[in-house]
Amino acid sequence: MSVACMVVVLLAMVSAVDGEDAFVGVNIGTAMSDMPHPTQVVALLKSQHIRHVRLYDSDTAMLLALANTGIQVAISVPNEQLLGIGQSNSTAANWVSQNVVAHYPATNITAICVGSEVLTTLPNTASILVNALKFIQSALIASNLNAHIKVSTPISSSIILDSFPPSQAFFNHSLNPVLVPMLKFLQSTGSYLMLNVYPYYDYMQSNGVIPLDYALFEPLPANKEAVDSNTLLHYTNVFDATVDAAYFAMADLNFTNIPIIVTESGWPSKGDSANEPDATLENANTYNSNLIKHVLNKTGTPKHPGIAVSTYIYELYNEDLKPGPVSEKNWGLFDENGKPIYVLHLIGSGSMLANDTTNQTYCTAREGADEKMLQAALDWACGAGKVDCSPLLQGQPCYEPDSVAAHATYAFDTYYHKMAKAPGTCDFNGVAEITTTNPSHGTCTFPGSGGTNGTFVANASAPSMNSTSSVSSAINSGKDSYSILIIGAMIWSVVFL
Template sequence: MQSMAFYLLLLLSLTSTTTSATTIGVTYSTPASISGSALLSPDRIAAKVVSMNIPAVRLLDSNPAMIRAFAYTNVSLFLSVPNPLVPLLASNRSLAMRWVYRHVLPFHPRTKISIISVGNDAISYSPDVSPFLLRAMQNIHLSLADLRIYKVSVSTTFSFFNIVPTAFPPSSAQFQNPNGDVIIRPILQFLERTNSSFLINLFPYNMYRSSFSIPIGFALFEEFPFNFRDDLTTGVRYRNLFDMMVDAVISSMAVMGHENLPVIVAETGWPSSGIDASEVDATLLYSEMYLKGLLNHLRSGTGTPLRKEGVSEVYIFELVEKEAKQGIRNWGILHHNMTDKYSFEFSDGGETRRFVEVLLGFSVEVVMVLYLLM
């Protein structure tokens, strides 16, 4: 019976590992139209997300009609406050309450709202907004608490390139000052107190383009014998650029005493076309290779060298590509007319988890039968 008990514990452990893998979602912002004609209705977007078994969506514009469309779908929503609103919400608590009344209260809990990002990469796009981030976050958090909404966390989103100047070696990474001490440190303290997560936009494509020393296979999760980089300080070996960048963020948080904060990758992806002909690596093939490699890596549950549980959530940028125009990159996993762009399945639909659950149930029955026969 001891061997049977061990076998059962092993299966329980396998089930736990499978169900704790990173949540993989997508970002979505409302495009103007499909081919200049019919609008993409919120109901159509929600139905497509559900049909693709996507468990989470980041709404970059937090359109109330779109929030309503996801009611009763079991899809978790990540809402965003636009950068221009941040100073207003910071200076006026009643405006923060009004935003919550408009974007959260009418829908929660029928729509699963999990987190609100107050601002998106404000340090880069709206540097004058950055000093207002923490106060705006506090006002949104207090407004939620006043309405007894306790399961929606509040954070803000940073961009890797604007806060981490050097990603290698990851063990030596630190947040860039003065923003590190002035902006990020107090925000980390707020996240720790409120049990929230650190949100980061993380694009290996941009780092690959900025450094000739990074091989394309290292950025695309290709497994070659010599496709790695060693952190000589820690002895850790990195086999893909995504893990290296995530660990650089974790090391930067550790320097400030917050190494255990959950990390959510709010945006990542690889463009299928570039701004101009010079972006020779922005191709449909490489985009598919990156997404396939990323999804397989996240589903494996192996995490990163510095964080075995990995990041808690990752959002692919983006669900629907914009109308093809000169001078913009295309990132979408769907064409602008909502047809599939890639041949792979975005989600396994829980097939692995269900297989393990069925296997576990069968094994329990076998153990019980054998026990009764002894």
């Protein structure tokens, strides 16, 4: 399989949930004929800097493997255990004792998902759902863990009726006897509504009414945006419209201060060629890349701009044992061997979730960065940063294109790899960003293109760039290498001797 380049960046924004950072996490399903050992799963999570996961159970081996990693874990009460817990406070207390108290705080459990889409998949059990939530919460209170662990239940967006325009949305009224006390519980405990959002299914079931680009977060011309005639808010994607529909549906029941977290969203990478033509690698890559960018860009939704909705991608692995159509088995970012199904394409800054096991990342000048700041950063990299900038001299392989941004990219990337890609070494006062797109061109080969890291790690994060250098200026004005060496020697004698 040919693997394209990508960067997925986590996490640097403000969330509506307790002031915590918004995040992109992953769901970990286990319906696989060759499920990796929990230690292998955790190794993959750590290598990809995945800091948030959701489990569909509370598997002891997985919780032990996640211990002391700092990874934030949402565990689940499986639907088949819901009846017992919802009917017995002591059963709920035992469950919390065995699956939470026994592992916390070594395993950083932050949420409990009580069932999954109970209202639509187990309607006969829905009546005891709120009891189950309350009994689990009571057990957490008894263990003094209620301030650390949220309790909620994932619901399907399909229970939202008349979802467009979002301002007219409401929950299926037949579910109100459960929904109203459930929302009261979430409000009183400071928890959040867990919502599963699947634009893929909305698109598939729309019979052509929903454009593919609208489902995939692709840019739309203004005249193609969907407009809510009541609020005049413009919607450019299904995801935002669905989340806002949930906000309006809660408001319809007089709940206006419950934040939303999306517990499942994604796009299948393979489907039946006849019935699922849009379940493709390209569309899955596009959707998840755009979703992650959307969450991390502080975009928010039209109703709540600037308030990002933390989201768990469905899912980490393809699950070959899932019943149903071909697409059901192909939602994963990785196969059972930890090989990426496709490599997301995203550029940004911060911590990184990159489903690129080759770890070939690069540091480039940020698009649109101020040229004076770029020049200052380039000066620092070629001076105090000890980067060999001789390939940027006139007549050398990386002189062209002769621009500050292009030269800065070479210098930034060289420094980034000299520092073994340590956190903070691709920032340069905010004018640099990480990418997996190889910036090498022609005979100009960048350090990271060989797939190896540098070993110069004597200062993991870039220090202040206050020291000055005329090295890059000399490069850009075409002076010879002898002049560069003399200038460099002068700088180092002043700065370090």
